Amino acid sequence: MAIERIRCPRCEQLSFRREGDTSPFQCQNDTCAQDAEARRLAEPATLTTAEIAADRWNRFGAAVLRDPRTDGWVYYVSFGDRIKIGTSRDVAARLRNLYHDELLAIEPGSTIVERERHQQFSGLRVEGQREWFHDSPALREHIARIRAEHGDPAAILAGAA
Known part of the structure; x- marks a missing residue:
């Protein structure tokens, strides 16, 4: 059974899986996975488009x-x-x-x-x-x-x- 090397596009950690495995790629780096989940949970799901635009303006300016x-x-x-x-x-x-x-x-x-x-x-x-x-x-x-x-x-x- 051959092993395929895969690099995570986000954290660039090298992972391995069996060649021919058709399951979607999942990073095995716990920190990468935890960071992604923390970012997802931190994103407010109920803000209006205007509120999001105002927040971006306040944080980053017009640029x-x-x-x-x-x-x-x-x-x-x-x-x-x-x-x-x-x-x-x-x-x-x-x-x-x-x-x-x-x-x-x-x-x-x-x-x-x-x-x-x-x-x-x-x-x-x-x-x-x-x-x-x-x-x-x-x-x-x-x-x-x-x-x-x-x-x-x-x-x-x-x-x-």
Whole structure:
């Protein structure tokens, strides 16, 4: 049985898994995982867009004030029988560090929109996973609506480059 070396895109710690393992990558560094969970729990889920913008203005000034709802992309990728709903400002770079089969769709959005999608499909969440969901007709219909509204994700990313 061959072993595959994998480097965490966040903390860069080297991990190992069996070659051919199709499960989504999970960092084995406890500090990395704990930091991610602490950041997720610290993010207020009920702030309005205006409140978030005001907070950014107060903390960082006008130079970094961005629209918190559309500052980046919410992406949908498949991996086996699961679909990941994630967010990134640079989806192409994120996909280079993420095991996936296919980029299904992208829509303008940031962690706010991503959180809304996670809540919308919470009943489909893979147990123990925050961003992975079981494939389902409801989720596929949502993805089809995003593609119809925003277009082919590969074409969008090609235009963003």
